[in-house]
Amino acid sequence: MLGDGAYINIGLVVPHRKRPGRPLPAGEDADNAEHRRVRARVGHAIGRLKNYKILRDCRQHGDGLHHAVRAVAHMHNLALAA
Incomplete structure (x- = not known):
């Protein structure tokens, strides 16, 4: 898993x-450049999911959030396939 400089020493890959x-x-x-590229892709994917109103101002926690994200990801993939 990737993290930023705030997550040092908790088992995440962080930039040098x-x-x-x-x-x-x-x-x-070069490692930092690759780290930035991957984190940017993840950030863009999360941003695409936040286009759906249920996730835009999400205040859910725990299992409810998990189900909402899965449902939105499924709908997004269906829209891409159409």
Whole structure:
């Protein structure tokens, strides 16, 4: 799972941090670029789902949210297939 810098040390893949006064090594910079690309895709997918009113201002928690997201994803996939 991916995370950002706020989730260090909880088992998520987070971007490499630049050390003060030093540039990131090329390999770490490439890792960060790939991390940004993947997170952008995930963010765009979540944004598409939020076009549906039930998720736009979602205040549900737990199982209700899970069912709402699954239902919206299913409807979105049906719309793409049509």
